[in-house]
Amino acid sequence: MVTLNGQTLNLTEVKKVLYDKEQVMASHESLKKVEASRKAVEKIVAEGRIVYGITTGFGKFSDVFIDKKNVEELQLNLIRSHACGVGDPFPEVVSRAMVLLRANALLKGFSGVRPIVVERLLDLINKEIHPVIPQQGSLGASGDLAPLSHLALVLIGEGEVYYRGKRTSAIDALTREGLFPITLSAKEGLALINGTQAMTAMGVVAFLEAEKLAYQAEIIAAMTIEGLRGIIDAFDEDIHLARGYKEQVEVAKRIRMYLADSKLTTKQGEMRVQDAYSIRCIPQVHGATWQTLNYVKEKLEIEMNAATDNPLIFNDGEKVLSGGNFHGQPIAFAMDFLKIAMAELANISERRIERLVNPQLNDLPPFLSPKPGLQSGAMIMQYAAASLVSENKTLAHPASVDSIPSSANQEDHVSMGTIGSRHAYQIISNVRRVLSIEAICAMQAMEIRGTNKLASSTKQFLEIARKQVPSITNDRVFSKDIETLNHWLKEDLFLFHEKTKDEIQL
Known part of the structure; x- marks a missing residue:
């Protein structure tokens, strides 16, 4: 059971809720804060005070006073009118994350909702009722208004959900679980949709996959080093301590661990004096990606526990x-940084693929073909990797440098953070396929060199991976192999990344 209090949620707990379907509950202390802020809202309504979003309209309509007899209609109209999301839905796991993060934010006690609103959000998580939320339509300031409105629709018995493996109406799923729709009261609609939970939820899922992929990229790179008889001296600890980046030192250490007992690695001057950068600079490039991942993790864990709606209620x-905590700029920057860092893992991987298949750059059979000329082998796999890398370069264009005014220029600067998080996830999916191609090529090269010469760790990877993708003995539809290995890496069936950075082994 994960206990939410609006203060201490971390990525380890989020991962348990998202992937292990861990149940959630609210702490007693946080619910007391929720009750106190709710009483404050009710007092404001009763006294007829002019407070944005409670007794006024929204956005450019902030100067329109709303009588207390109309506050419920105001909130209902808000949710319905703002549910303007378009395009394909977010992955179901992202929807689950969105509900979790929204509940956690409300439990900070600054939002003025009734406890029943939080409890119903927790019900959605625990009953695995996940809103269907279109991916497109958020500007990433004034919060993720459109996506979160689709989430809020479910609480009032409208919209659609994923439930028991099917897409169905919200009211059907709620009814089957014995839950009733909520009639939103003053401030509650605004509190539900004025936040950064769509971009943050997408960012969390992207980060968790990126972190796993960064570890996988290292063992795959180690296999390529063996396939190319790479020079192990470049990974000597003294080189990396001399520069001083902790993450670079750690990557080099893991590469040394993977290749500790390999009979295929060479010493400088034994076969060649230096390797190409895509081999020699693995710790420097992969290490820089780890630096970025650490930055992104820090920002996500702050945002996961942030009050991001407006207005906020104190004392x-x-x-x-009224303020601007809904502005997604911190996450927008983090997602753009994540895009660039992960795209680089694919860039350097594709260059290693080229070195594996290009007969002018190695002493292996051309394109790793079993019958060069008659059979093309891995030739077009490199094309596919190059295409994915090029696509990533367009997706890596920073979303955060763009802004466009909205709400009659009242909301005149926005973050586009949700676009950034979605593109980050697309890039990560592309990177995984590039690494799948590198793994296929590296395994073929390793077998050509002789499996009896492999390091223990890479040999174990090879044996497990060969149950997914067989050796290349004849040309076949390699698309199936790439997708099979892509799925295997995504599911991470060997789970080696769960080890600590210093102890990681297969």
Whole structure:
């Protein structure tokens, strides 16, 4: 059971909720804060005070006073009118993350919702009722208004959900679980949709996959080193300590561990004096990606526990302040940085693929073909990798440098953070396929060199991976092999990344 309090949620707990279907509950102390802020909202309504989003309209309509008899209609109209998301839905796991993060934010006690709103969000998680939320339509400031409105629709019994493996109406799923729709009261609709939970949820899922992939990229690179008889001296600890980046030192250490007992690695001057950069600079490039991942993790864990709606209620309602915590700029920057860092893992991987298949760059059979000329072997796999790398270069264009005014220029600067997070996830999916291609090529080269000469770790990887993708003995439809290995890496069936950075082994 994961206990939410709006303060301490971390990525380890999020991972348990998302992938292990861990149940969630709210802490007693956080619910007391929720109750206190709710009383403040009710007092504001009763007194007829003019407070944005409670007794006024929204956005450019902030100067329109709303009578207390119309506050429920105001919230209902808000959710329905703002549910303007378009395009394919977010993956179901992202929807689950969105509900979790929204509940955690409300439990900070600054939002003025009733406890039942939080409890119903927790019900959605625990009953595995996941809103169907279109991916496109958010500007990433004023919060993720459109995506979160589709989430809020489910609470009022409207919209659609994923439930028991099917897409169905929200009211059907709620009814089958004995839950009733909520009638939103003052401030509650706004509190549900004024936040960064769509970009953050997408960012969390992207990060968790990126972290796993960064580890996988290292063992795959180690296999390529063996396939090319790479020079192990470039990974000597003294080189990396001399520069001083912790992540670079750690990558080099893991590569040395993977290749500790290999009979295929060489010493400088034994076959050649230096390797190409795509081999020699693995710790420097992969290490820089790890630096970025650490930065992104820090920002995500702050945002996961942030109050991002507007207005915020302090001092039992004595202080109600309109601000801009809904602006997604911190996450927008983090997602753009993540895009660039992960795209580089594919860039350097594709160059290693080229070195594996190009007969002018190695002493292996051309394109790793079993019958060069008659059979093309891995020739077009490199084309596919090059295409994915090139696509990543367009996706890596920073979303955060763009802005466009909205709400009659009241909301005149926005983050585009949700676009950034979606593109980050697309890039990560492309990177995994590039690494799948490298793995296929590296395994073929390793077998040509002789499996009896492999390091223990890479040999174990090869034996497990060969159950997924067989050796290339004849040309076949390699698309199936790439997708099979891609799925295997995504599911991470060998789970080696669960080890610590210093102890990681297969």
